[in-house]
Amino acid sequence: MQSKRLAVMLAAMLLTANLSLAQQLPSKxxxxxQMVLTNRYFMNKWPxxxxxxxxxxxxxxxxxxxxVYYEGLMELYALHPDKAYYDYAVSWGEAHQWGLRNDVETRHADNHCAGQTYIMLHQIEPKPERIRDIQASIDGMMDSYKIxxxxxxxxxxxxxxxxxQLTSLTGDKKYSERMYQxxxxxxxxxxxFNETDNLxxxxxxxxxxxxxxNGNDCYWSRGNGWVVAAMVRTLEYLPQDDPHRxxxxxxxxxMLKxxxxxxxxxxxxxxxxxxxTHYEGKETSGTALFLYGMAWGVNNGLLEKDVYMPAITKAWNAIAKESIHDNGYLGYLQGTGKEPKDGQPVTYTSKPDFEDYGLGCFLLAASQVYHLVD
Structure with a gap:
């Protein structure tokens, strides 16, 4: 009887120890x-x-x-509507006269990215000039059969x-159909896309x-993270009755599985x-994008909370505790490129060629983790 009581006590002690070791998300x-801190660092650096x-x-x-940074800033603004954030984004659009890099004739996706924020700002405060060039550029693409x-x-x-966004804004499904094609x-x-590896x-x-x-296929972390973010942001804006949803x-x-x-x-x-083992080590941008997708998926009932919460919690705590410097600078951020060897070495103090997209990825992830903490 005494040995049985001792076994129960030991089991309880082990359970308590395991619970104390389990990671938890911080408060809202x-x-x-941390969102404000990292963003303040950037806005101060780029007044x-x-x-x-x-x-x-x-x-x-x-x-x-x-x-990409402004995508994250708009998510921060939605949670913390500081007028300085809105003004900063509007000033960016106005500085470029709401135009695209390489003008409206461009078909290049990189040049269209600014349009995401232009459209969001138009939805907050409708002004035709804000969406004039991005809509004209997409309409120009649709005048051809090139896909x-x-x-x-x-x-x-x-x-x-x-x-x-244009489908949601105009109600015209020609945009979502061309996107699907x-x-x-x-x-x-x-x-x-590899149907076997789901990457x-x-x-x-x-x-x-x-x-x-090591003989395996090359699946770049941030590249796959971009696709995760594409699915999230497309689903955010796409009408619920879209046939390709x-x-x-x-x-x-x-992908997240x-x-x-x-x-x-x-x-x-x-x-x-x-x-x-190929340029092994911590990396913030890919991690933030996977975190963004997982947290959004749980928040929207598309992923099982019990399955994904441990990964979400570990990823958030890793970035929050190990990547963010006291002044808001983000460490462990791989520079631009397209494969593991680019932008190396990636360390706590290394400086990538561009800092902005990394902060954007972090703010996107943080916005969804914020919603998750209730």
Whole structure:
């Protein structure tokens, strides 16, 4: 009898110890503090939203990296409607006269990314000039039968949400139908999606027989993260009765199920999803994008909370505790590129060629984790 009582006591002690070791998400106020901190760092560094960005060359600030930041800023503004955030975004649009990089004739998805924020700002305060160029550019694409523009997977995040937004804004399904055709061209005809692994090759350069050093296929973390974000943001804007909605839901579910098992024990994802030894280490942007998708999926009832919450919690705590500097700078951020070797080395103190898209990814993820904490 005494030995049985002792066994019960030991079991209770072990359970208590395991519960104390289990990670938990912080409070909403703590999440908001980190969103505000990281964003303040960036706004202080770039007080003029229209200032050109200079790295290896000079570029206008309506390029894709900055546009992704503004996606995140708009999510922060939705949760914390500080007029300074709205004014900062509007000043960015006005600095470029609500135009696109390479003008309305462009068909390039990177150049369309700014349109996501232009449309969001138009929905807050309708002004025709805000959507004039982005709608004209998309309409110009639709005047042709060409649908093979998106030949790299990052393009899905940059441009798909714009088509969904225009469908929602105008009620015209021609935009969502063309989006579906272009998406399916990337997925099926170009063959960038692997139906077996439920992950995407970044572009045709990485199709088999290309291999990582360990002999596996190359699935770049942030590239697949962009597709996750594309599905989330497309589903956010797409009408509920869209006939292709299930395709995007299923894609999100398949990808996140595949990435769930690839998470590192510390909560991050490696830059190479199937070769953890190829430039192994913590990386913030891909991790934030997977976190964004998982948290959004749970919030919207598309993913099982019990299954995904441990991964969500680990990923959030990893970024919050290990990536964010005291001044709001984000560490462990891989620079621009298209594969694991680009932008290396990635460390706590390394400086990528562009910081803006990483913050955008973090703010998108944080906004959904914020909604998750109730």
């Amino acid at each position: 106020s703590e999440i908001m503090e 003029d939203p229209g200032q050109n960005v200079i790295t290896n060359k000079e570029r206008p600030s309506n390029l894709w990296t900055r546009a 093979d523009d998106w030949d790299w997977i990052d393009a899905l995040q940059m441009a798909m949400p714009v088509f969904a 272009m998406y399916m061209d990337t997925k099926v005809r170009q063959g960038l 995407w090759w970044r572009d045709s350069d990485f199709l088999p027989p290309y291999q990582e050093p 299930y395709e995007y839901v299923q894609m999100l579910q398949r 595949a990435t769930l098992t690839l998470q590192r024990t510390d909560g991050f994802w490696n830059v190479s999803l199937h070769d953890p």
